[in-house]
Amino acid sequence: MAAAQNDCRLYLVTPPRIDLARFPDDLARTLDAGDCACLQLRLKDAPPGELRRAIDALRPVAQSRGVAFLLNDDAALAKETGCDGAHLGQEDGDHAAARALLGEMTLGITCHDSRHLAMRAGEMGADYVAFGAFFPTTTKDAQHQAETDLLEWWSSIFEIPCVAIGGITAANCAPLVTAGADFLAVVGAVWNHPDGAPEGLRAMNAAIAAAPGPAR
Numbered sequence: 163m164a165a166a167q168n169d170c171r172l173y174l175v176t177p178p179r180i181d182l183a184r185f186p187d188d189l190a191r192t193l194d195a196g197d198c199a200c201l202q203l204r205l206k207d208a209p210p211g212e213l214r215r216a217i218d219a220l221r222p223v224a225q226s227r228g229v230a231f232l233l234n235d236d237a238a239l240a241k242e243t244g245c246d247g248a249h250l251g252q253e254d255g256d257h258a259a260a261r262a263l264l265g266e267m268t269l270g271i272t273c274h275d276s277r278h279l280a281m282r283a284g285e286m287g288a289d290y291v292a293f294g295a296f297f298p299t300t301t302k303d304a305q306h307q308a309e310t311d312l313l314e315w316w317s318s319i320f321e322i323p324c325v326a327i328g329g330i331t332a333a334n335c336a337p338l339v340t341a342g343a344d345f346l347a348v349v350g351a352v353w354n355h356p357d358g359a360p361e362g363l364r365a366m367n368a369a370i371a372a373a374p375g376p377a378r
């Protein structure tokens with residue numbers, strides 16, 4: 163088998179809305195199709211009870227496959243419900259308090275297109291920083307546009323992993339891998355793949371594996 167050209171891995175984010183009667187099985191089939199480092203549960207419109215039911219149903223599907231289960235937006239709920247960590251944006255509360263609360267659990271922070279926000283997140287103890295959006299996306303009304311030089315700059319200076327997000331597909335992801343992204347976070351590329359989510363995951367895996375790694 164050929165040696166891997168890079169260490170970049172897939173970071174899967176759930177669709178914005180899910181049907182809990184069938185999504186756990188869809189998720190299991192999708193994760194069984196290939197490599198995925200982590201799953202972020204991102205249900206922006208779910209009422210609290212539904213969010214808890216989703217966590218209870220999906221967390222074991224991910225964790226039993228060695229896929230870290232992160233909760234979007236809510237560090238306290240992530241801790242209370244046995245998640246592996248939380249992803250917080252700039253408007254999602256006190257990052258330092260979340261860091262203290264989560265202890266050894268994973269904390270990821272959105273940094274948009276900002277070197278300043280990323281360095282602040284790193285100093286505060288984030289386990290990864292997320293940059294985006296790299297490409298147009300219909301999943302979120304993204305207000306910031308990031309460029310690959312941000313990934314090159316971050317990865318050449320800092321050890322803290324960086325995640326790229328926003329409109330990433332198998333067709334456009336190679337420059338992000340080459341620029342130094344440690345993880346590519348996607349929604350649509352997997353869940354909206356015309357041949358189904360397992361094929362979407364396989365396509366992302368293949369595109370990442372084929373991309374030249376950073377020149378280090």
Ligand SMILES: Cc1ncc(COP(=O)(O)OP(=O)(O)O)c(N)n1
Nearest residue numbers: 234249250251252272292325327347
């Ligand atoms: C991996 C990753 N990166 C960025 C985001 C966006 O977080 P945020 O800015 O808080 O926006 P919402 O996701 O809450 O709409 C993310 N969720 N995951």
Ligand SMILES: Cc1nc(C(=O)O)sc1CCOP(=O)(O)O
Nearest residue numbers: 294295299301328329348349350
């Ligand atoms: C959740 C999210 N955050 C973004 C950011 O730029 O911070 S872009 C985004 C949506 C990612 O979905 P897709 O892979 O379908 O474009």
Ligand SMILES: [Mg+2]
Nearest residue numbers: 235250251254
């Ligand atoms: Mg958020």
